[in-house]
Ligand SMILES: Nc1ncnc2c1ncn2[C@@H]1O[C@H](COP(=O)(O)OP(=O)(O)O)[C@@H](O)[C@H]1O
């Protein structure tokens with residue numbers, strides 16, 4: 001016979017739906033990030049300015065040298081720049097989280113019945129939307145300059161999805177940086193040291209074979225290289241090889257390693 | 271039952287002992303004033319009671335619920351306004367309020383409604399749609415207070431709610447706090463301003479270096495330090511040291527000097543008339559001319575000085 005159930009206490013009742021509640025509150029907090037974008041859309045411009053500059057600059061400066069003509073180079077460089085842009089934009093996750101933790105806002109959330117993980121979920125969800133907008137800007141600039149993906153629309157969508165998924169996973173190490181850093185300045189420094197070798201030490205701008213030998217070893221294992229290969233392959237209908245599964249593996253590995261570390265740092269910091 | 275109750279709270283940060291065995295109690299519907307200089311441990315005490323910090327020792331209850339064992343239930347009942355405004359500068363006042371209401375599971379419509387109510391109550395309706403970064407200090411404080419009220423808390427913690435405000439905004443915040451208490455809310459308020467504790471609190475706990483140095487009603491605290499102060503102003507400022515010595519002997523407490531005036535509260539148990547007579551006799555004997563000699567009721571400032579052995583200290587202005 002089943003034992004009679006007693007009426008659970010309030011706290012336990014709330015606790016039973018905790019994962020769901022954390023997600024719901026996470027969405028509410030993601031809405032907060034989007035409101036910020038609406039109030040000052042110029043922050044999107046900041047975000048997009050770097051990749052736009054790279055596309056324009058590199059296409060016209062090095063296009064002829066690297067690929068023979070700048071149209072061909074644009075085709076080569078754009079998918080990689082999209083990956084790079086989203087890695088850069090993860091700096092935003094770090095900076096935003098850092099300023100929230102230092103302000104009293106998370107204390108307010110913690111003094112209310114708000115799930116512990118909700119602010120972190122909200123931050124990452126909001127940043128994915130921001131990243132999606134950033135990706136659209138890069139593709140739009142590319143289109144204006146003459147970038148036309150040859151592949152089927154579904155393939156292009158898959159490339160975008162892959163890049164966004166990767167940016168979601170890069171949010172976690174960025175979150176860790178934001179939580180460990182004592183000041184916004186050190187967030188900047190920290191991120192720069194991590195991001196530069198990842199994005200410039202890749203085949204985003206120059207095919208691996210044309211790079212100096214000492215760099216090639218690093219470039220080959222760099223996840224940004226893999227992602228760029230996969231994105232190029234999907235958008236331009238080139239042979240894909242194993243680039244997609246390897247990219248997905250990297251995406252998963254980064255999230256699996258850094259998400260728990262970020263959560264741990266978050267618990268210690270708040 | 272007490273709305274707020276703490277026993278033997280201890281919190282250490284390395285070598286600093288922020289709380290060194292603090293007891294607090296507030297009956298429902300009252301204002302408890304936690305008064306103390308910078309670094310006394312006020313914020314630490316509030317953070318423990320508001321479930322934000324675990325103490326190293328001691329017990330705490332809010333509305334009869336154990337803060338350490340059932341923090342999630344305490345969070346359903348409290349509102350907190352921290353020492354530094356916890357508002358999102360990039361959002362509008364209205365959005366800040368809706369955000370908190372949505373986090374508390376109000377529907378979209380109910381959240382908007384509650385936000386409108388609070389904006390009206392705190393006279394922010396006109397600024398509702400502006401980004402908070404355009405608000406004045408007083409408006410920010412009022413919004414912060416409004417945010418802590420979204421969930422109709424039974425117990426409200428206010429950590430230095432008027433620090434850095436001009437006198438007019440301070441008066442506004444005071445009347446809003448009084449209105450809340452009239453509705454039955456219990457308030458724990460920390461402050462460095464003696465005047466604020468005096469005007470608002472039903473009971474004052476004086477905290478210094480993590481210890482409770484006095485508890486009582488504002489008038490009770492004044493009575494505790496004798497209630498009377500002896501003032502003597504030497505005619506020749508070079509006599510100040512001699513006068514200070516005489517005043518110290520007559521009152522039994524350490525005199526303060528301000529603008530040529532020497533004054534000290536009369537030690538409890540000592541007769542004020544005897545103190546006055548003693549001072550007069552000694553001044554006469556030493557042939558010190560004075561332009562002022564008299565008794566008056568001690569101010570709370572002096573009560574504080576006597577209790578902590580230090581000046582009340584000017585409150586830190588918010589950065
Ligand atoms: N996080 C912390 N780390 C180290 N010391 C702290 C920390 N928080 C407070 N303290 C110390 O504890 C003491 C009490 O601080 P606090 O409660 O903020 O005082 P108050 O709010 O009365 O000004 C101070 O000496 C302060 O320096």
Ligand SMILES: [Mg+2]
Nearest residue numbers: 312313314353
């Ligand atoms: Mg404080």
